[in-house]
Each structure stands twice: as structure tokens, then as C-alpha cells.
Amino acid sequence: DVKVTQSSRYLVKRTGEKVFLECVQDMDHENMFWYRQDPGLGLRLIYFSYDVKMKEKGDIPEGYSVSREKKERFSLILESASTNQTSMYLCASKVGVRDYGYTFGSGTRLTVV
Amino acid sequence: GDSVTQMEGPVTLSEEAFLTINCTYTATGYPSLFWYVQYPGEGLQLLLKATKADDKGSNKGFEATYRKETTSFHLEKGSVQVSDSAVYFCALRSQGAQKLVFGQGTRLTINP
Numbered sequence: 001d002v003k004v005t006q007s008s009r010y011l012v013k014r015t016g017e018k019v020f021l022e023c024v025q026d027m028d029h030e031n032m033f034w035y036r037q038d039p040g041l042g043l044r045l046i047y048f049s050y051d052v053k054m055k056e057k058g059d060i061p062e063g064y065s066v067s068r069e070k071k072e073r074f075s076l077i078l079e080s081a082s083t084n085q086t087s088m089y090l091c092a093s094k095v096g097v098r099d100y101g102y103t104f105g106s107g108t109r110l111t112v113v
Numbered sequence: 114g115d116s117v118t119q120m121e122g123p124v125t126l127s128e129e130a131f132l133t134i135n136c137t138y139t140a141t142g143y144p145s146l147f148w149y150v151q152y153p154g155e156g157l158q159l160l161l162k163a164t165k166a167d168d169k170g171s172n173k174g175f176e177a178t179y180r181k182e183t184t185s186f187h188l189e190k191g192s193v194q195v196s197d198s199a200v201y202f203c204a205l206r207s208q209g210a211q212k213l214v215f216g217q218g219t220r221l222t223i224n225p
Contacts, residue, residue: 035215042117042215043202045213048211092213104157
């Protein structure tokens with residue numbers, strides 16, 4: 001069974017901290033995504049990557065950066081965490097251009113205090 | 114730009130009731146359309162999809178038909194169960210794009 005693993009289920013960080021959210025997939029997928037989920041807003045795309053070291057901004061990239069040094073790992077970085085970044089973060093991966101669907105991780109609920 | 118609009122929630126039904134969750138979209142060309150489900154404490158799972166006009170996606174008793182003329186992809190189930198309680202997301206992927214665009218989600222609660 002395909003799997004996307006997010007390293008932490010819950011995180012609590014302080015304002016101004018640098019935060020790393022890690023995502024690993026075991027399916028050899030080219031495409032990986034970071035979404036943010038907020039009530040009433042659905043999921044909004046932060047960044048995505050279509051290959052190693054390649055990245056593209058999504059709809060809400062401000063305050064975030066990403067890293068993809070290996071195909072299986074896609075990291076989301078909050079350079080200086082703020083309280084408005086308190087949210088559920090979901091990682092997803094997808095193979096090529098086909099519509100077999102996206103595989104999502106279980107999410108990381110981040111609270112910034 | 115591309116967008117997806119879902120009916121406002123939350124939706125509360127009794128077991129065995131008929132379910133409809135409305136979804137309409139705005140996109141150029143012929144997007145692929147999806148319904149995802151999120152059970153409590155879990156990530157999103159693909160429920161069903163349709164990739165061209167008039168296609169019907171189906172899974173676990175749920176159905177949705179890709180209606181190009183009304184730009185809609187409404188989710189239906191004839192008889193819901195308590196275990197269907199979850200948040201449902203409608204989404205699209207435009208031609209040539211990799212990212213999914215999601216609706217705001219609809220929380221469904223089924224009472225026994």
C-alpha cells in the first residue's frame with residue numbers, strides 16, 4: 001500500500017521559531033505538495049515540487065519555504081513562525097501526469113503560541 | 114482562476130437518509146473532478162473521480178456525475194450510514210496542471 005508519512009502529528013512552537021515539517025513518500029512519485037487546511041477555507045496550496053530540487057509557489061507561499069533534496073522527501077519550512085500559521089498541514093504526492101489521485105499524509109496540526 | 118464551491122455545512126442526517134452535497138466549479142477547458150473524504154483524525158482519501166464530461170464516478174455507494182453544461186459534480190448516496198460521518202471535499206485539476214484546487218469542505222454527521 002502506498003504511503004505518505006508526516007513526521008509529527010502534533011507540534012507546538014513559539015512565535016519566531018524556525019519550524020520544519022517533514023514528509024516522506026515511498027511510492028517514487030515525482031510530484032509532492034504541501035497544503036494548509038483551515039475551517040471554512042478548505043485546503044490551500046502552499047508549495048509543490050515536480051522533481052528533486054524543483055519547486056513552485058502555490059497560492060499562499062508567504063512565510064514558507066520548501067526543500068526537496070531527495071525524491072522521497074519534501075520539507076516545509078516556516079522561517080519565523082507566527083500565530084496566523086497555526087493550522088493543519090497536509091502533505092500529498094502524485095505520480096506523473098495521470099489522474100490516479102493524490103495520496104495524502106495524516107497531517108500535522110501545528111500550534112504557534 | 115480556477116475555483117470550487119461546495120454547499121455550506123454542516124449537514125446532519127439520519128441513518129438511511131438520501132444524501133446530496135452540491136459542488137460547482139469554475140475552470141477553463143476540461144478539468145478532472147474529484148471527491149475526497151476526511152475521517153476524524155485522518156488525512157484525505159480519494160472517494161471518487163471523473164475525468165471527462167458525463168463520466169460517473171462511484172465508490173462505496175457514493176456517486177457523482179461530471180456535468181459540463183452546469184459545471185457541477187454533486188455527490189450523492191442513496192442511504193447513508195453512521196460510518197459516513199466525515200468531511201467531504203470537492204476538488205478539480207485543470208488540464209496541464211498538477212495541483213488540486215479544493216472547495217471549502219462539507220462536514221457531514223449521520224445520527225443513528
